[in-house]
Amino acid sequence: MALFLAIDAGGTKTRCLLADETKILGRAATGSVKLMRVSEAEASSRLRAMLAEISQVASLSLGEVSHTCVGLAGLSIDAVREWAEREIGALVGGDLHLVGDEEIALYGAFRGGPGILIIAGTGSNIMGRAADGAIYQAGGWGPALGDEGSGFWIGQEALRAGFWAKDRGIATTLLADIGEFWGLKSLGEIVEMANVRPGPDLPALVPVIVRCAEAGDELAIAVLERAGVELAEQVALVALKMKESGGRRKIEAAYTGSILEHIALVRAAMIAALKTSSPSVKVMEGVVDSLEGALWRAREAGKLVS
Numbered sequence: 001m002a003l004f005l006a007i008d009a010g011g012t013k014t015r016c017l018l019a020d021e022t023k024i025l026g027r028a029a030t031g032s033v034k035l036m037r038v039s040e041a042e043a044s045s046r047l048r049a050m051l052a053e054i055s056q057v058a059s060l061s062l063g064e065v066s067h068t069c070v071g072l073a074g075l076s077i078d079a080v081r082e083w084a085e086r087e088i089g090a091l092v093g094g095d096l097h098l099v100g101d102e103e104i105a106l107y108g109a110f111r112g113g114p115g116i117l118i119i120a121g122t123g124s125n126i127m128g129r130a131a132d133g134a135i136y137q138a139g140g141w142g143p144a145l146g147d148e149g150s151g152f153w154i155g156q157e158a159l160r161a162g163f164w165a166k167d168r169g170i171a172t173t174l175l176a177d178i179g180e181f182w183g184l185k186s187l188g189e190i191v192e193m194a195n196v197r198p199g200p201d202l203p204a205l206v207p208v209i210v211r212c213a214e215a216g217d218e219l220a221i222a223v224l225e226r227a228g229v230e231l232a233e234q235v236a237l238v239a240l241k242m243k244e245s246g247g248r249r250k251i252e253a254a255y256t257g258s259i260l261e262h263i264a265l266v267r268a269a270m271i272a273a274l275k276t277s278s279p280s281v282k283v284m285e286g287v288v289d290s291l292e293g294a295l296w297r298a299r300e301a302g303k304l305v306s
Contacts, residue, residue, distance in 0.1 A: 006019070018062075024295075066302055067302050070097070071290055106129060109284070116239060116281065126235055149227040158219075172217055174209070227259065228268065229269055229273045239281050270283075
């Protein structure tokens, strides 16, 4: 019996599953192992604990694994790749396939076929695979350079909108609610917190902003709708690149990430904007499971050597 290990190392959590050719044998999860967010020691400790748990849950030794696929951010950084190869290789048998976290989501959506993947969680990224296998991207440059429509972007833009409204005497609850969430008592403290370096956890503000929008705050609503529009612009750009390379007329798009999965206002605004800017793109219903994409990739690797 061949065994396959799939790992999705996301920005806020890490999930894994162990499976054979036909069924899933066990699952486990832990916090982030992303080296840009946690120390190497913490990442290694979490990864080892998760792998020990999945082995115990499935009552199987990870030394028996044939193929492992890991979706991990930051693979272009040598230290990240070396860490993953060292830590996983020490505990898991078989061949290791390291790919970007966005790539396993693309596998999860289209099983190696053409389509566009829209990622909007802590960060954001748009990736499209054309019929000839060529990959086209937009965004994904990190919070300082882009990540439009992401949790970080929404938190930052809500703060900017709050102070924009303050300067103009426009009513909004954004600053008051953000200040309460941060445990701050004055506008000056909010300014200090927002400008501290390294900065605060801006994606953590998203539930606050959503509550403001649900209560009818027009600025909060506008920030969330603009997040959807920003994502749509990136999708339209990737769709254009795919068409210019001789792609199909109709293009399917799938989405993943907490923002598009849980915030209907962002999702609806993105879909509405795409109907105008890129009507050939059809957004599929339901969120993509990146972990399933990693499993599909691991099993496909097994087929190639069998």
